[in-house]
Amino acid sequence: MIEIARQYNSTHNSDISLMLGWVYYFDIMARFTIRHWRTEQVEAAAKTLGFNSQGEKSCVIQYILARDSFAKGVPDLAAHSNSTVQLLAEVSDIAIYSSEPRYATADYQRHLDDLRLKLEAEVISDSDMIHTTKSDSTFHDQNILRVVCLAALIYLERVSRNFSGQSAKLDLWTNQGFSILTKLDSCLCPFPLFILGCEANKDEDRIVILNLYSRMENQPYLRSVMESRSLIQTAWNQQDLAHEGTLEYIHKLNLVISSRDLLPSFI
Amino acid sequence: MIYTDRARLGRTLVRIALSNRSKSSGAVYHAMAALASYHRGHSEIEVDQLKHAALQNLHPGDNLDLYDVVEHIAANLLLCVVEVCKTHAENPIYSFNTDAADSCKELMLDQLYLWCETDDRDSETI
Numbered sequence: 001m002i003e004i005a006r007q008y009n010s011t012h013n014s015d016i017s018l019m020l021g022w023v024y025y026f027d028i029m030a031r032f033t034i035r036h037w038r039t040e041q042v043e044a045a046a047k048t049l050g051f052n053s054q055g056e057k058s059c060v061i062q063y064i065l066a067r068d069s070f071a072k073g074v075p076d077l078a079a080h081s082n083s084t085v086q087l088l089a090e091v092s093d094i095a096i097y098s099s100e101p102r103y104a105t106a107d108y109q110r111h112l113d114d115l116r117l118k119l120e121a122e123v124i125s126d127s128d129m130i131h132t133t134k135s136d137s138t139f140h141d142q143n144i145l146r147v148v149c150l151a152a153l154i155y156l157e158r159v160s161r162n163f164s165g166q167s168a169k170l171d172l173w174t175n176q177g178f179s180i181l182t183k184l185d186s187c188l189c190p191f192p193l194f195i196l197g198c199e200a201n202k203d204e205d206r207i208v209i210l211n212l213y214s215r216m217e218n219q220p221y222l223r224s225v226m227e228s229r230s231l232i233q234t235a236w237n238q239q240d241l242a243h244e245g246t247l248e249y250i251h252k253l254n255l256v257i258s259s260r261d262l263l264p265s266f267i
Numbered sequence: 268m269i270y271t272d273r274a275r276l277g278r279t280l281v282r283i284a285l286s287n288r289s290k291s292s293g294a295v296y297h298a299m300a301a302l303a304s305y306h307r308g309h310s311e312i313e314v315d316q317l318k319h320a321a322l323q324n325l326h327p328g329d330n331l332d333l334y335d336v337v338e339h340i341a342a343n344l345l346l347c348v349v350e351v352c353k354t355h356a357e358n359p360i361y362s363f364n365t366d367a368a369d370s371c372k373e374l375m376l377d378q379l380y381l382w383c384e385t386d387d388r389d390s391e392t393i
Contacts, residue, residue, distance in 0.1 A: 023344065
C-alpha cells in the first residue's frame with residue numbers, strides 16, 4: 001500500500017503525505033526500541049535468571065517480521081515529515097557498538113559531527129521562535145520540538161561515544177530539557193521523556209518528570225505516555241541499585257527496554 | 268507523532284472516518300471505534316468485533332484510487348495502535364537484575380480523544 005501511495009505525486013500538506021509521515025514516525029520509533037531490545041548480553045542475563053528471554057511467541061514473530069522489514073528500510077518517506085523527525089531518524093540509526101564496521105571511519109565521524117550541529121541548530125532556531133511567538137499552541141509545539149532535539153543530542157552524545165559519565169555539554173542539554181518540561185502541561189512524545197528520564201539521577205530532576213506525568217494524569221485524554229513513565233521508573237531502579245559509575249548507558253537502555261515482555265512502544 | 272502533526276492527523280482521521288465514502292473509509296471508522304471502545308474500558312469481545320469489522324472492509328482491489336490508499340493506510344495504522352495498547356496492557360514487566368517495582372499497569376491511553384480533541388488553541392476546524 002505504501003508503494004502504491006508513493007506513486008502518487010503528493011503535495012506536502014495532502015492526506016497521503018500526512019499518512020506517510022505517520023508511517024515514517026512509527027517506523028523510526030520501532031527502529032529505536034528494536035535496536036535496544038533483547039541484545040545478546042541481555043538475553044544471557046535473562047537466561048541466567050531463568051526468564052524466557054525471547055518473550056511471547058507472538059512477539060518473536062513480530063520481532064522477526066520487524067527485523068526483516070527494517071533490513072529493507074522504507075526509503076523516500078522522510079520528505080513527508082518535519083526536520084526534527086528526520087533528524088530523529090538519523091539519530092536512531094547511529095552505530096551502537098564499536099564492532100560495527102563504520103564505527104571508526106572518518107566519514108562516519110564527520111556524519112556524527114554534522115548531525116550534532118544540525119540538532120544544536122534546531123534547538124537554537126526553535127528557541128528563537130519561542131521568543132517571537134505569542135501563540136500558546138505554537139509555544140507548546142516549539143517546546144516539544146526543542147525537547148525532542150535535546151533528547152536526541154543526549155542520546156547521540158552518549159551512544160556515539162559510548163559515554164556514561166557526566167560532561168558540561170550533557171549537563172547543559174539535560175538542564176535545558178528539564179527547564180522546558182517544567183513549563184509543559186503535557187508531552188505526548190515518549191522519546192524525550194524517556195531519554196531525559198534516564199538522565200534524572202537527582203531527586204529534584206525526578207520530581208520534574210513525575211510532576212509532568214501528574215499533570216498529564218489530570219487530563220482525561222492524556223494517558224498514552226504512562227508506559228514511558230513505567231520504563232523511566234525501571235531505569236531509576238537500575239541506576240539506584242548499580243554501584244556508582246558501573247552501569248553503562250547503552251547497557252542501561254538495553255536492560256530497561258528489554259524489561260517488558262513485548263517491545264515497548266514510543267508511538 | 269511529534270506534536271505539531273498530531274492535531275492535524277486527528278482531524279484528518281475523523282474526516283475520513285465520517286466521510287462514508289467507501290468500504291475502506293468504513294474501516295477507518297471501525298478502527299477508531301475499536302480504539303475508543305478499548306479506552307472506554309469496554310469488553311475485549313466488543314473491541315475485537317470492531318477490529319474485525321474494520322478488517323473485513325480492508326480488501327484492496329485492483330483499482331485503488333488515492334483516497335482508497337489513504338484510507339487503507341489510516342485504518343491499518345489505527346489497528347496497529349489498538350494492538351499495541353492491548354498487548355502492552357496484557358504483558359508483564361521483567362526484572363533482570365533488580366527488584367523493579369511491579370508497577371501496576373497504568374491507565375491506558377485515550378489517543379482517540381487526543382486526536383479528536385477540538386483544540387481550543389487552534390481555530391482550524393475538521
